[in-house]
Amino acid sequence: MLVWLFNIVGTVDLFNALRQAEVISNLGTTWLIPTFVVPILLVTHGLIFIRLFQELGRSLNLQKGQTANT
Numbered sequence: 001m002l003v004w005l006f007n008i009v010g011t012v013d014l015f016n017a018l019r020q021a022e023v024i025s026n027l028g029t030t031w032l033i034p035t036f037v038v039p040i041l042l043v044t045h046g047l048i049f050i051r052l053f054q055e056l057g058r059s060l061n062l063q064k065g066q067t068a069n070t
Contacts, residue, residue: 004052011045014038 021027021034 007048014042
């Protein structure tokens with residue numbers, strides 16, 4: 001449950017950072033952060049969401065009495 005919370009909050013925070021970076025006109029060399037680091041972190045959050053949904057599906061199948069395919 002805690003991983004879900006951290007992943008959702010982290011994703012929302014990264015989207016908020018991207019939105020704020022568009023407003024600032026003079027970033028200097030800190031433009032590297034929203035240009036390179038934030039997209040990499042968003043991909044990482046996406047991969048974590050995929051894993052979480054896979055585990056959620058497996059646990060729901062086990063609760064229904066079905067066996068896991070792994």
